[in-house]
Amino acid sequence: MRLYTISVLxxxxxxxxxxxxxxxxxxxxxxxxLVFILVLYLGTRTEIARGPGALLATLLGYFxxxxxxxxxxxxAFIYLFFFVAVDLLKNxxxxxxxxxxxxxxxxxxxLEGVLVFLLCWGxxxxxxxxxxxxxxxxxxxxxxxAVAPGVLLFLRSITSCLSQNSAIxxxxxxxxxxxxxxxxx
Amino acid sequence: xxxxxxKRKSLIFLAVLFLVSLTLLARDVEKREGGGFIDDxxxxxLAPPLQLSTAAVHxxxxxxxxxxxxxxxxxxxxxLQKRGAELQRENQLLQETxxxxxxxxxxxxxKKKLPYRFIPAEIIGRDPSSWFRTLLIDKGTDNGIRRGAxxxxxxxxxxxxIAIQKTTAKVLLIIDRNSALDILVQRSRAKGIIExxxxxxxxxxxxxxxxxxxxxxxxxxxxLDEIIPKGLAVGAVVNVVRNSPGxxxxxxxxxxxxxxKLEEVLVVLP
Numbered sequence: 001m002r003l004y005t006i007s008v009l010x011x012x013x014x015x016x017x018x019x020x021x022x023x024x025x026x027x028x029x030x031x032x033x034l035v036f037i038l039v040l041y042l043g044t045r046t047e048i049a050r051g052p053g054a055l056l057a058t059l060l061g062y063f064x065x066x067x068x069x070x071x072x073x074x075x076a077f078i079y080l081f082f083f084v085a086v087d088l089l090k091n092x093x094x095x096x097x098x099x100x101x102x103x104x105x106x107x108x109x110x111l112e113g114v115l116v117f118l119l120c121w122g123x124x125x126x127x128x129x130x131x132x133x134x135x136x137x138x139x140x141x142x143x144x145x146a147v148a149p150g151v152l153l154f155l156r157s158i159t160s161c162l163s164q165n166s167a168i169x170x171x172x173x174x175x176x177x178x179x180x181x182x183x184x185x
Numbered sequence: 186x187x188x189x190x191x192k193r194k195s196l197i198f199l200a201v202l203f204l205v206s207l208t209l210l211a212r213d214v215e216k217r218e219g220g221g222f223i224d225d226x227x228x229x230x231l232a233p234p235l236q237l238s239t240a241a242v243h244x245x246x247x248x249x250x251x252x253x254x255x256x257x258x259x260x261x262x263x264x265l266q267k268r269g270a271e272l273q274r275e276n277q278l279l280q281e282t283x284x285x286x287x288x289x290x291x292x293x294x295x296k297k298k299l300p301y302r303f304i305p306a307e308i309i310g311r312d313p314s315s316w317f318r319t320l321l322i323d324k325g326t327d328n329g330i331r332r333g334a335x336x337x338x339x340x341x342x343x344x345x346x347i348a349i350q351k352t353t354a355k356v357l358l359i360i361d362r363n364s365a366l367d368i369l370v371q372r373s374r375a376k377g378i379i380e381x382x383x384x385x386x387x388x389x390x391x392x393x394x395x396x397x398x399x400x401x402x403x404x405x406x407x408x409l410d411e412i413i414p415k416g417l418a419v420g421a422v423v424n425v426v427r428n429s430p431g432x433x434x435x436x437x438x439x440x441x442x443x444x445x446k447l448e449e450v451l452v453v454l455p
Contacts, residue, residue, distance in 0.1 A: 016235050019310040019321070020242075021448070029385075029444065030315040051198050058202050066227035068312050069319030069347070069361055073210030080202055116316050120362075123210070132316075132362065135384050140315045 003047055003162055004056055007038070010158065011060040014038055014151070019067050030136060032143040033109065035060055037151045039079045040108055043086030044095040045159065050087050057083035071123065078115055082108055098152055105148040106141070113137045224348055224355075228321070232353045236309040236323055243307075243448070270339035274418070281371065281405060281416035301414050303451040304328055306336075309353070318361035318381065318444070320344070324452060325352045333412050335453040341418035341441030342366075342406060343450050354452075358444060359419065360385055367410060368419055370396075371403040379404065379419060379438060385445075387420060389436035396434070398425055404438055414453060 014034040039057045042048050048056070061076030068075065086095070086104065095101060117133045306328075310321035324330055326349055336343040336356045344364060348355040357364050364381040368389070375396035377389045392398060402422040408415025424437035 012231060012234075015231065015313055016238065018313040019235065021239055021308045021311050021320075029312070029318055031311075031313060033314075035313070051195050054199055054202055058206060061206070063227055063231065064313050066224045067231070067310060067319075067321060068314040069317030069355070069357055069363065070314060071210050072224070073206040073208070073212075075314070077203070077206035077210055080199075080206055084199060116314075119210070120316065132382070132384065136315050 003159065004052060006158065006162060007042060007048075007056055008059065010155065011035055011038055011056075011063060015060075015063050015067065030139045030143060032147045033112070033140070034147065034151055035064055036079065036082070036109065036112060037105055037144070037148055038155060039083050040086055040105055041101065041152060041155045043083045044090055044101060044104070046090070047159075048087075050084070053087065054080055054083055070120075074116070074119060077119075078112060081115070082112065098149065098156070101152050102145070102148050105152070106145050109141050109144045110137070113140060225350055228350050228353055228355075232309060232321065232323075232350075235321070239307070239309045267339065274339050274341075277403070277405070277418050278416055284371075302454040303337075304330065304454060306354075306450050306452055308447055308450065317363070318358040319347070320356040320358065320447070320450075322354050322356060322450060322452070323352065325350050325354050327351050328452075329454055330354055330452050331412075331454075333410075335406075335413040335417070336450050337417055337453060338442055338447065338450055340443075341420065342413075343442055343444075343447065345413065346452070356450070359387060359440060360444060365390075366413070366419070367407045368404050369407045370398055370422075371405050372399075373397040373402070376407065377436075385440065387438040387440060389422070389438055390433065392434055392436055393432060394427055394434050398422060398434065398436055400425060412453075 014037075018031055018034045039060055042053055042056065057079040058076045061074075061079035062072070064075040064079070065072045086108070089095065089104075093100070095104060113133065113136070117130075304324055306322040306324040308320050309323050312319040320336075320343075322336070330346060330349060332346055332349050334346045336345060342359060344356045344358040344361070345366075346354050347357040358381065359366060359379065360381040362381050366379050368377055368379045369375070370377070373396065375392055375398055377392040377396075379387050380390050382388050389398075389404065400422055404419040404421065406413050406415055406417040406419060418441040420438040420440040422436055423439045424435075426435040429435050
């Protein structure tokens with residue numbers, strides 16, 4: 001329960017940074033999707049169960065939607081979709097390594113753009129939407145990927161502290177081995 | 186049956202979540218308006234910390250630029266910049282009034298213009314998504330703001346209010362794809378609809394190829410929508426394509442306002 005509460009608070013914090021008017025690395029209104037990184041990260045965690053995790057992802061989506069000019073359920077749907085996808089994926093691949101998590105952010109950010117494009121095109125029927133897609137996607141992807149390692153390290157540090165009740169040096173998490181799943185408690 | 190459902194409760198829960206999200210998405214698209222009970226619930230909780238942090242960063246910026254960097258000069262430059270922008274707007278409004286007077290001087294019983302009031306508001310948040318262009322301001326229904334009210338700066342039109350709470354309001358920028366506004370070309374009085382194109386650019390739509398539009402022409406609001414005053418600068422024409430297929434010419438407009446540098450805005454109250 002503590003992890004879920006902290007995740008909501010982290011979501012609010014990341015949303016606050018993402019929507020901040022003085023965000024230094026935002027270029028022409030294009031911002032890194034920090035809350036999306038959190039949702040993907042939660043999807044990779046074994047402590048987060050599918051049901052409550054999906055609810056959490058939907059809630060974070062509504063938070064984003066409330067501040068965004070898009071339709072309200074857009075981000076709730078997208079975050080839920082990617083949380084469930086990553087949750088299913090973690091049963092197939094070991095997504096504990098930070099390098100794999102960064103790769104996951106890259107792939108999912110690209111797919112998120114495609115999904116937003118398709119939903120906006122389908123629902124709004126905007127003309128020349130592909131031009132916007134072409135202009136936004138590379139910049140958004142570059143920004144999200146640039147901040148992803150830092151955000152992921154921060155999130156790993158927090159969740160590790162929560163699960164072990166001890167502080168872990170920030171950068172040591174880069175080279176920390178994956179937990180042994182076969183070990184008995 | 187119950188056992189079957191209990192076995193698949195996780196799957197059913199996910200299906201319900203997807204269904205609720207899609208229903209809300211479809212409902213919001215159909216209505217094409219922001220707000221609603223979820224906005225009313227979430228925004229007032231998240232807005233105060235955003236407002237505090239914005240104010241803190243703003244104060245630090247002012248301290249750094251106004252004291253350490255350029256003592257006195259910065260504040261003077263800001264004052265002169267504001268004055269210059271005010272004069273520019275004043276000049277534009279005067280030009281508009283002169284043209285209007287010339288056309289209507291022979292008419293009697295000219296409809297008296299309604300006086301507008303302005304409320305200054307500070308930007309406390311921007312759209313967290315890169316796909317939409319909105320702002321969150323620190324004024325709401327408590328300050329007499331209404332949905333649909335125009336938002337401007339001294340340089341020109343910024344957008345209009347699409348969602349409103351007690352102490353905050355969401356502004357749809359004119360560069361957002363969902364924005365469409367009735368306008369006039371100041372020189373030739375050609376009419377059209379200006380639509381956002383997201384990347385700091387707008388497009389003038391439904392302007393016949395016979396209309397006289399040139400690069401550099403100033404675009405102003407038409408005032409047909411009574412809530413948005415007439416003659417507010419929207420932008421300037423940067424590109425005109427007449428040899429495109431169809432009845433209309435393609436006109437690209439650069440907005441008068443630099444949206445990346447916005448910090449304060451004025452909300453127009455009729």
